[in-house]
Amino acid sequence: MSKKVCIEIGHIKPDPGAVSGNIRECDINLAVGLELKRQLERHDVETLVNRTEWEGITLADYFKKAAAMKPDAGISVHSNTAAGTSGAGTAKGFEAYRQTNSYNTVSANLCQLIETEVKALGQPSRGIKVHTNQNINNYINSVTAPYAYCELGFIDNPADYARFNTETKQKNFGTAYAKGILKYLGVTWKNETASGDSSGTANIMYRVQTGVFGDKKNAEKLQAELKTKGYETFVIVSDSETPTSNSPAALKVGDRVRVTAAYAANTFAKAPSTSSAVGGVRYITRVFTDSTALFPYQIGVKAGDVSSINTTGFAKASGLVKV
Numbered sequence: 001m002s003k004k005v006c007i008e009i010g011h012i013k014p015d016p017g018a019v020s021g022n023i024r025e026c027d028i029n030l031a032v033g034l035e036l037k038r039q040l041e042r043h044d045v046e047t048l049v050n051r052t053e054w055e056g057i058t059l060a061d062y063f064k065k066a067a068a069m070k071p072d073a074g075i076s077v078h079s080n081t082a083a084g085t086s087g088a089g090t091a092k093g094f095e096a097y098r099q100t101n102s103y104n105t106v107s108a109n110l111c112q113l114i115e116t117e118v119k120a121l122g123q124p125s126r127g128i129k130v131h132t133n134q135n136i137n138n139y140i141n142s143v144t145a146p147y148a149y150c151e152l153g154f155i156d157n158p159a160d161y162a163r164f165n166t167e168t169k170q171k172n173f174g175t176a177y178a179k180g181i182l183k184y185l186g187v188t189w190k191n192e193t194a195s196g197d198s199s200g201t202a203n204i205m206y207r208v209q210t211g212v213f214g215d216k217k218n219a220e221k222l223q224a225e226l227k228t229k230g231y232e233t234f235v236i237v238s239d240s241e242t243p244t245s246n247s248p249a250a251l252k253v254g255d256r257v258r259v260t261a262a263y264a265a266n267t268f269a270k271a272p273s274t275s276s277a278v279g280g281v282r283y284i285t286r287v288f289t290d291s292t293a294l295f296p297y298q299i300g301v302k303a304g305d306v307s308s309i310n311t312t313g314f315a316k317a318s319g320l321v322k323v
Contacts, residue, residue, distance in 0.1 A: 003073075003185045005040055006048040006066035006143065009033030010078040012056040018081035020156040025079040026054060031167050032152065033077040035174025036181075043178075043187050063139045071145045073110055073181055079164075080151040092160035094118045095126040097149040099141050106146040114148055114180030121176055123153060123163050146184070150177065215321065251297060251322060255284040259299065261319030281323060 010029040011017035017025030030053070037047050048069050050062035057065070066074055082091035096111035098104060111128045119125055131137050131149060140147045152173050154160045164170050179189055211222050251257065258281050286298035295314035 002044050002046050003187065004046045004048070004069055004071040005181060005185075006062075006069055006071045006074040006145075007033055007037055008050050008059070008062055008066075008074075008076040009056070010076060012051055012058070013054040018079060018083070018155055020081060020083065020161075023155045023161065025081070025155060028079045028152075028155070028164065028170055029077045030054070031170035032164075032174040032177070035171040036075070036077065036177045037174075039175055039178035040181065042192065043182055043190060045182070045185070045187065059139065063142050066143050071143065072185055073145055074140075074143045074147040075114075075177060075181065076140070076147075076149040077177070078149070078151045080154045081156045082154055083156050089156055089158075091154045092157050093124040093126040094153060095151050096128050097131040097136070097140070097151075098128055099143075099147050100130055100137055101141040103141075103144075103146050107148065110146040110181070110184045111148045111150075113183045114150060114177055117176035117180040117183075118152070118173065121163070121172055123173075212317065251284050251287065251317065251320065253284050253287060256323050257282055257284060257299065257320040258323050259315065259319060260321055261316065284320075 009032075011026040013026075015026070017029065019025070030051070033049065034052065037049055040047050048065060048071070050056045050059075056062075080091070080095070082088045085091075094115065096115055098111050099107040108128055115125050115128065131140075136149060140149050153164055164173055182189055210226065211219070282299040282301060284297055285300040285302075288296045288298070295316055297315050297317065297320060299313060299315050299320070
């Protein structure tokens with residue numbers, strides 16, 4: 001059975017929460033809360049949230065739903081301000097508020113686990129506390145599970161706000177909250193790769209390739225031959241094929257080639273330039289093995305000449321045909 005977590009993302013329309021200049025607490029909370037939700041769900045944790053945009057359900061309705069959900073843990077996501085107090089503009093750091101009911105001990109443990117992850121981001125902590133607002137205490141005590149009411153930092157302190165002043169940084173806090181909650185739940189954290197894989201290791205794919213051709217007819221000929229042998233095949237059309245030195249289609253220094261596509265001024269150019277050399281015959285004067293080179297072949301008007309005077313430029317394999 002999957003774990004369950006309820007998430008209150010602080011302040012629904014029309015209440016922006018704390019405000020400092022054009023900074024609104026409700027916006028920060030949303031970025032943090034949605035990333036927290038995503039990370040928990042990535043670990044097969046069922047979530048309940050009060051909003052996914054500025055509009056949402058009331059605090060009273062959320063806590064009713066949270067109680068009915070019977071979650072394994074809960075969290076409120078908020079941001080702080082010291083405006084109107086002696087700490088205005090200077091107060092800094094994360095703080096978390098625990099329950100005061102029968103869950104007080106495990107609630108404090110949940111808060112501490114989240115605090116540890118937040119401090120790992122470089123955000124100082126003001127500690128684990130009991131909230132002075134009795135209404136908030138009543139709400140979080142109504143949940144029959146450990147609950148953490150979190151304030152990630154002070155938006156009216158520029159130095160503190162700098163640690164969460166972009167969406168990326170705010171998402172990092174969401175991830176930190178998720179890691180703390182998952183540790184409490186006993187769920188092992190799974191690293192997320194660029195491909196979206198959550199196994200902790202990247203997906204590795206192996207491609208079998210039988211040839212690369214500058215002439216479409218040759219590609220279709222080989223495709224037909226392979227089909228007669230029972231192999232399912234397809235032809236990929238690409239203008240960025242970079243053959244390696246051990247590829248059967250690789251060209252070598254001294255090869256005579258016809259230029260079929262525009263070439264570039266340098267090997268790392270983002271786009272080819274037009275040239276009168278297109279359609280003409282040139283020679284491969286240099287082959288680059290650097291995998292980052294977009295144009296791996298240097299071509300010139302004379303074989304073996306790589307001087308700037310007689311060098312035409314740099315080309316892709318798909319823009320050259322051996323003759």
